[in-house]
Amino acid sequence: MFTSIYIITTPDIELINLSQLLHPQISVCCHLNIFKMSSMDTPSNTLQDSDLHDLGLSDDEPETATSVLNKFQTAWINEKLSPEILSYQGDYVECLMEQIKHMDNNVRKLDKRDLRSGLHALELSRIKYMLTDYLRVRLEKIEKYTYTILEAESSRSGDNLFLSEGEFQFAKDFFGNTQTALQTIALRHFPRPLASFDPAKMSVQPPMNSYVFVKAKKEVSGLIVPTHDPEEQDEELDLEENSQHILPYSSVAALVKDGTIMLI
Amino acid sequence: MFGVKAFELIRDLTLTGPEALPLYNSETVRQVLEEMRVLYERNQRDVNNSVNEDSSYLGTVHLRHAALERNKRCLLAYLVNRLQRIRDLRWDFGSVLPGDVAGSLCEQEVQWLQNYNRHLATYMRGLDGLDLTQEHCPPKSLCLEVRCLQDYGLFELEDGEQVLLKKDSIHLLPRSECLMLIRQGVLEHIPH
Incomplete structure (x- = not known):
């Protein structure tokens, strides 16, 4: 739905073409052509594989603004619908921010009556x-499940972090702030043995077993779905490509993270 | 009966609905804390007695302890839920809460909100000044038709144009610039 407008403008693309929209010195992955969908596409517009390698994007296909947008859209929907926080899509966020800034400038230059x-x-x-909204949804989760998220994050190593630096700092600040408030209002007035506050016991946990709508992007076989009845055995399930299901989130969490299925 | 006061706090929250912030109930909070102190002192006394091999007090001690735990839980739930609502209001109204809402916060909550604003600002600075508190719904159009609810005076748009916002006048303004004014109650969106 976001790409539709670029198709509309195809015939007169000279007016707002790439050279205007894209700053030549935009760094890293933002050096993409924004109108991949348009007829302006020539091989010279797409990036070479070797370039991509330099940029740290190891995908086989060259990344275009459209594909970044599509992938980011999926990431956004997943983030919005999953009960727990997913890993931060830093590359896409930075790329889109650069693009937005740049397109903003270019749109401003256009004649207003046009x-x-x-559009x-x-x-x-x-x-x-x-x-x-993506960043906002993440902040909301951080605020709600601060303790759980911080705990999980501290057990992850350098390359595998789920939060961005800013988010991590925010989570720590928020946690400390709330602790201080509780301490000064209530905890310090409690009788001494009760005055301790154990966040592990009292914090809210994300509802990992809540049911989610999922769509399989690839075929999945042998997915184990736990049943509620302790006497019955766990169910084993095969998902066909593009099929849709309602499943408990915990059983598909790993598949959502590696992109085999998406939430809808 | 134990725990009644603490339950009152929770009821305070539910009675006003999930969005409104009830007045900070300092009197009840004080009473709950007082009740906890008394319960604890009595428990302490009875535990000292039962050390001298008189175990008939144990049941009472357990009951009081359960009441203590319950009070603690209710009080903390009350406070945390209030903070959550204050946070929601901050996202709705911007960093300065309107007078009637600000009046129902206690001193420490005001302090918490100030810190929260600071942390949020720090986070958003890291995002190249992207303002996350704007645009809560997907944008449907560039401009919004708005009616002015009060005499606001001159309002300068981003491109330098000035608009005189007079009471009951109707304007077509870029949405990004009038959203804040709508939330502040200066303008009213006229839906089609």
């Missing part, structure tokens, strides 16, 4: 919304 300027600006605000 119909396309309005572009609206499309841009939609992408912006997607980005801010």
Whole structure:
């Protein structure tokens, strides 16, 4: 849905073409062509594999703004629907932020009476919304499950972190702040043996067993789904490609994270 | 009966609905803390007695301890839920809460909110000034038709144009610039 507008503008693409929209010095993965969908696409517009390797994007296909957007959209939907926090899509976020900034400038340069300027600006605000909402949903989860998330994060190693640096700092600050507030209002007035506060016992846990709607992007075989009845055996399930199911989140958590299935 | 006061706090929260923030009930909080102190002192006394091999007190001690735990749990739940609501209000109204809401916070909660604002600002600075508190719904159009609810005076748009916001006047403004004013109650969105 976000790409539709780029197709509309195809015939007159010179007016807002790549050279205007993309700053030549945009660094790293933002050096992508934004109108992959358009007829302007020539081999020279797509990045070479070797370039991508330098950029740290090891995908076989060259990354275009459209594909980044699509992938980010999936990540956003997953994040919005999953009960626990997923790993931070830092590359996509940075890339989109650069793109937005750049397109913002270009849209501003356009004649205001031009119909396309309005359409572009609206499309841009939609992408912006997607980005801010992604970050917002993550913050909400961090605030709600601060302790659980911080605990899990501290057990992860350098390359495998789920939070961005800013989010991690925010989580720590938020946790400390809330602790201090509880301490000063209530805990310090409690009789001494009760005055301790054990967040492990009292904090809210994400509802990992809540049911989610999922769609398999690839075929999955032998998925184990636990049953509620202790006497029955756990169910084993095969998911066909593109099939949709309602399953407890805990049974598919790993598959959501590696991108085999997505939440819907 | 034990735990009644603590339960009152929880009921306070549910009675006002999930969004509104009830007045901070300092009197009841004080009473709960007082009840806990008394319970604890009596328990302490009875435990000292039962050390001298008189175990008939044990049942009472257990009951009081359960009441203590319950009070603690209720009180903390009350406070944490309030913080959660204050946080929601902050996202709705911006960093300065309107007077009537701000009045129902206690001193430490005000302190908490200030810290929270600071931490949130730090986080958003790291995002190149992306303002996460704007745009809570997917944008449907670039401009919004709005009615002015009060005499606000001149309002300068991002591109330098100035608009005179007079009471009952109707304008078509870029959504990103009038969302804040709508939330502050200066403008009212006219849905189509």
